[in-house]
Amino acid sequence: MPTLHTVNKSPFDKTSLNSxxxxxxxxSSILLIEDGVYAxxxxxxxxxxxxxxxxxxxxxxxxxxxxxxxxxxKVIDGIKLVDYAGFVDLVEQNDRVESWx
Amino acid sequence: xxxxVQVNEGPYxxxxxxxxxxxxxxxxxxxxxxxxxxxxxxGVNNGTRLATPPQDDxxxxxxxxxxxxKHDIDLVLCVAAAQRRGIADxxxxxxxxxxxxxxxxxxxxxGLGQLIEAxxxxxxxxxxxx
Numbered sequence: 695m696p697t698l699h700t701v702n703k704s705p706f707d708k709t710s711l712n713s714x715x716x717x718x719x720x721x722s723s724i725l726l727i728e729d730g731v732y733a734x735x736x737x738x739x740x741x742x743x744x745x746x747x748x749x750x751x752x753x754x755x756x757x758x759x760x761x762x763x764x765x766x767x768k769v770i771d772g773i774k775l776v777d778y779a780g781f782v783d784l785v786e787q788n789d790r791v792e793s794w795x
Numbered sequence: 796x797x798x799x800v801q802v803n804e805g806p807y808x809x810x811x812x813x814x815x816x817x818x819x820x821x822x823x824x825x826x827x828x829x830x831x832x833x834x835x836x837x838g839v840n841n842g843t844r845l846a847t848p849p850q851d852d853x854x855x856x857x858x859x860x861x862x863x864x865k866h867d868i869d870l871v872l873c874v875a876a877a878q879r880r881g882i883a884d885x886x887x888x889x890x891x892x893x894x895x896x897x898x899x900x901x902x903x904x905x906g907l908g909q910l911i912e913a914x915x916x917x918x919x920x921x922x923x924x925x
Contacts (some may be wrong), residue, residue, distance in 0.1 A: 778821035
């Protein structure tokens with residue numbers, strides 16, 4: 695019964711990603727969108743937390759939002775990039791969507 | 796698959812309205828059914844036809860209206876949220892003694908029950924906003 699979690703806030707601004715990481719069960723997926731994609735940036739104070747989480751959950755980031763922020767070559771290895779069609783696929787593949795706002 | 800979408804944020808505020816629009820568009824293009832888009836809180840500001848953004852900018856309300864017309868999508872504004880923010884259709888304007896209405900084509904005003912129904916009827920409910 696996998697869950698897709700979406701996070702749309704920067705971890706440097708709000709605690710929604712922290713909350714999400716605390717509650718996300720092993721095997722679930724997290725999709726970073728909007729300012730949430732800043733969590734995908736390599737070399738920040740948040741990078742280790744994301745890498746640790748990636749041992750148990752799959753982390754995705756919305757490519758258009760990554761590109762809009764000039765982060766195309768600065769994403770943590772292992773984070774999967776998806777477009778809006780990929781977002782829709784993730785919604786379909788998981789049993790439910792939890793939007794951390 | 797039957798999808799419901801909730802939008803809690805107004806246009807030009809941050810990015811939620813744009814994200815929701817792009818998501819709905821992509822879902823329709825993939826052949827999914829959008830059962831309803833429910834606009835709640837500041838999200839009701841997506842549904843005014845009186846907005847006049849600069850010509851080189853996207854017109855969020857028009858964009859929703861066009862998408863709804865093209866794919867027969869149910870766009871619902873929460874009535875209590877709309878009343879607070881001065882969004883009215885002809886009936887609401889009359890009922891509340893206002894001299895005009897401003898709802899955009901393709902939108903309708905209804906209650907929270909519509910959101911609950913979307914939650915029950917849809918395979919997935921995706922929320923965008925603050």
